[in-house]
Amino acid sequence: MERFWIVDDEWQDYDAETEYLRRTHPGCEILISSKAAQEELDSYGKTADALICQIDVPVGLELMEKLKGCKVISVYGIGYNNVDVASASKLGISVTNVPGYCAEDVADYVVAAIYRQNLKLSLYAANVRNGAWGAKAVKDIPRRICEQTLFVAGFGNIGRRLAQKAVGVGMSVLYYDSFESAEMDAAAKKIGAERVSLE
Secondary structure (H helix, E strand, C coil), rough: EEEEEEEECCCCCCCCHHHHHHHCCCCCCCECCCCCCCHHHCCCCHHEEEEEEECCCEEEEHHHHHHCCEEEEECCCCCCEEEEHHHHHHHHCCCCCCCCCCHHHHHHHHHHHHHHHCCCCHHHHHHHCCCCCCHHCCCCCCHHHHHHHEECCCCCCHHHHHHHHHHCCEEEEEECCCCCCHHHHHHHHCCCCCCCCCC
16 A cells, blocks of 8 residues: 655645545555654654655655655655755655646736836826826836846746746747757747847
8 A cells, every 4th residue: 555645734735635646546545744743754654655745844864764665755846945855866765846836827927027017007006096197197107018128037937938928918038048958949939039148
């Protein structure tokens, strides 16, 4: 019987995770912890086949050495920054994440922030609340979004989604990424973004 240990304190329920695990691993056992408590580690963690954890859960060598049966550590999110990947590799534990996690949401947020900042929406709202309307509500005429250039530092999942959205509203997009690949170049060409040096 496979045993899964979910360590997370962010979500209110884990119905989606438990339903998926029970469907794909019939008869599995699942423990959900808010923290990697010592008693749960002693009673369950030592026999867990997989650790599924939130991005802020520290998973260092000391913990991994106690996970005697663990084959994989899966992080909810895009980073591994709290997992000692080198030690996991030495212990034969695979580490995985969710590379596209929140890419769409972050890109949407950035576009919203561009509009809010560029169009001075908060200032206009305050001026209108104070009785100004039309040209009287506008002190500085903003430049149109479609006349601007956006620079994207990092052209991974989030950077590409942001570039697509920016091009969609008429912006020119320049990007820089220290990583280069034919796949990235093809994606940039399809989007209409131009690679530039960081300088």
